[in-house]
Amino acid sequence: MKNKLDWWRGAVIYQVYPRSFYDANNDGIGDLPGVTEKMEYIATLGVDAIWLSPFFTSPMKDFGYDVSDYCDVDPIFGTLDDFDALITAAHQHGLKVIIDQVLNHTSDKHPWFEASRQSHDNDKSDWYIWADAKPDGTVPNNWLSVFGGPAWQWDSRRKQYYLHNFLDSQPDLNFHNPDVVNTILDTVEFWLKRGVDGFRLDTSNYFFHDTELRDNPAKEEIVEGSIGVRLDNPYAYQQHLYDKSRPENIAFLQRLRALLDQYPNTTTVGEVGCDFSLKTMAQYTQGNDKLHMCYSFDLLTHDASMTHIRHTMETIEAGLGDGWPCWSIGNHDVERVATRWGAEHSCANKSKVFMVMLLSLRGSICLYQGEELGLPEAELEYDQLVDPYGINFWPEFKGRDGCRTPMPWSNSSAGGFSQSKQTWLPVDERHLPLAVTEQEGDRSSVLHAYRDFLHLRHAHPELIHGDIAFLYDDETTLAFTRSHQDSSLYIALNTSGQTKILIPELNLSPLLLPQALPAGYLKNQQVILPPYSVVVAHVLP
Template identity: 55%
Template sequence: MANNDWWRGGVIYQIYPRSFADSNGDGIGDLKGITARLEHVAKLGADGIWLSPFFKSPMKDFGYDISDYCDVDPMFGTLADLRELITKAHALGLKVMIDQVYSHTADAHPWFIESRENTTNPKADWYVWADARDDGNPPNNWLSIFGGSAWQWDTRRKQYYLHNFLTSQPDLNFHNPEVQQAVLDSVKFWLDFGVDGYRLDVVNFYFHDKQLRSNPGRGMPDGSDPAVTAVNPYAWQWHKFDKSQPENLEFLKKLRALLDTKADTTMVGEIGDDDGLARVAEYTGGGDKLHMAYCFDLLGEPHSAPYLHGVFARFAQVVGSGWPCWAITNHDIPRVATRWGGKQAPVALVKLAAALQLSLRGSACIYQGDELGLPEAEIAYEDLQDPYGITMWPEFKGRDGCRTPMPWDSTAKDLGFSSANPEAKPWLPVAETHRALAADVQQHDPASVLNFYRRFLAWRRTQPVLIHGEMTLLPADEQVLAFVREHDGQRMLCAFNLSERGATLALPAGMRLAQPSPISDGAWTSPSSSSPDTVSFAPWGMLLAPLN
């Protein structure tokens, strides 16, 4: 079917349903709550939404442990509620993407309940089972991201099963063609239902090495891996055999062929890999696998101009025909305002981060609350819900700090999270540090982060060069990241001072800013000054301007 490529250069707004809006007063966000707030997303200027899991689940990992791929958990509503959401989103011009978790299921899934009964049942080979070694230990050294061995002993089968995450999240065996077909059947179910695409969780984890070879060690890492906290032993291995296997590419082709039977659909994959940029390029190249993907290179603490220059230079070397979807925060990562700016992030830095993300060649994922510049919330140990944080406490506090309820109303006890019962206790505490940043406050402040996002996204739509253009990096600089976007005869300089000190950028020989001065309607700037061949930046200043 034809595809209008709405996703290519598009902006996708991620909604974490538990924390977006609660319509029935039970303290947990739901589908009706999302539907009631969709105008906010449309007014922001996004092209589509990505809904984190709302499927039936025991909720041990808050929906990323699915027990029925084809139904809505009653906690979030009904299939009818989802249909209403999709209808309203489409009426507002928003595409709807859903989050599917195919590498593993919940241990409460009927498939696993049957599989674990014995070694001869029809689904015995639907999960990754292995005998113990002679000494009773697991078959190899693979580790779980959530801590400890990736193997769990099961007394029914007297075997170990693989779980890359919680012990209650057993891994599916994608080497079994029946598993692949069952997954494809669930994809088709939702395509027929009317969704416009998928966000695919840990998309490089589908296949494992059939020989179950142990991963090579790498020693204690330096803590710079953005995908894994420095206190997690998972980072001590090179993950050569437990993920990113070559067989994955053939399954992604099957998945793409299925999506291509519906018009204007898309997929974005999450990739956690030792070389995430290379996997993004591999998984999105050729036009026959994923449409786009993101990795974790922009989701860690490093954000200096030299670091980011290195990321984009590396990606330019490997991208080929691939297509990235850049993310700077999401439901798994501390909020960018805090990661990049500390407890009191300068507003100018928050705006710069947004403009930088939205100026890159590729698509973009915005996480709910990004548009308000929310800082990471502080969560007391007794209020933690995330099993990852509970396991890794106190050096790693988990993911709850970016998952607190969305602040809509600064005057409400629950910040407007529950429209039915403002006195309801939300599943996570509301963050008082978010009260002054609530949407109702920012709505009326022309200088707010919210209105910055709205203006920037509206302006971006008028600049084809930022949506379709090629991207060429300028030489590395200690303070300023600068690149040129070029499309159909238009050239635009995008330059960002990633430091708290003023900076000056001398343009390369032969490159001149268009006249009259770009500090006008023809450019997007924060306080700065310029001459045709030199730009001076305020701290956290930026300039997006046409070039001659």
């Protein structure tokens, strides 16, 4: 484990969704003691840190992303003592701990909002974004919620509308109010004092809004399948110029960074979702005075082409300067990558190739629990859904429950996740043969491939610190180098079911890959890539 101020550069961060990781008290819901109990498993993967999705006090309308107390643990997850025990266990295993911070909005059950909605003149009255109706009673402007419909909800007490970029039970905080910013930073420091090593910032480009409440313009062109675009959701029809990614965000991120700089070895990773996300990633991470790193949804789409991967990487590299990216191909908000990128033909070796691709990119990496098992998206019926996003958009969009089902630890009842007869989401029967215990005994499994390549990555600074240069791409094939100091590695990937042959103008010496990785080979100065395979080689002078 790197023990230095910039440990986060090139770090691999394992995302834990606590509700679905492991249920230590057998109530059907995963909890913090469950994470602690499985800490050795996480450590043996070879990752550097864990990211915990929200565990704060919440009515759980959006499963923890609607916070009602920023400084406490919801009882379903345990207690503050349980959190402290988790921190201790992680650090003993050489793992850093990053926790989610949902700063843009709270639950409507938060005491701040309950006070704010009471009147126009109480001490919390302008802690949220309130606006009068238009003369005809309609909403103040055309802003839309990510979850569908207007981003404004009428409140009969104040006889005004309040802004919510997500659920109407998630009112947006007013970051133009200095008291809000000061208090939010106090809640962040609360966790720093408890020993956390960093924060993942939910919706980090949403904090500020246009105070003039100007209408967003319509998009001139809507391309379905591009970043964040689904034609069944009207949110995609606007250019979101005034409801997010505002210039005032920069000053807040600088204040946040100044706070973290008082706690050495801590870091931030911001989630950025917008039409110009790569530009925003660069802007938010440049200058060493804002976020340490950002990730976008550019690799969380259905576009699995290697041409898209190369274009995304080269675009961010061209504008990044001294900024730093973080990449992921799966998380708790999107269809699992084995299904999303597997198309008609998903197999274990394809999951391994995508893993090598991700772990070889320049930047830090987020892995989502279950990716190391090659889990496909769980199949749920409508009456099994609990995600309000999915319920609202069924059947065109089935929501996020399919990637949030419980982690299968064994091929047994409830996948060894819990002894409860009913878990908060059902375990998909197709996941059971892919359970941890099943893959532990199979040296060629996806799990062993992840462990093997993560440990190989630690032994090669080129993959952690090196520059990247792309040499070849087509729809299913990618080749590039990672170079650090006087050493370079060549990486080639084939994500198709056909053999591919590349002729690099380089002098290569193959790196012996562990058994679990589907390896191609070198022959007569050619790189031979059988279906779903990789080649990693030293570049010789």
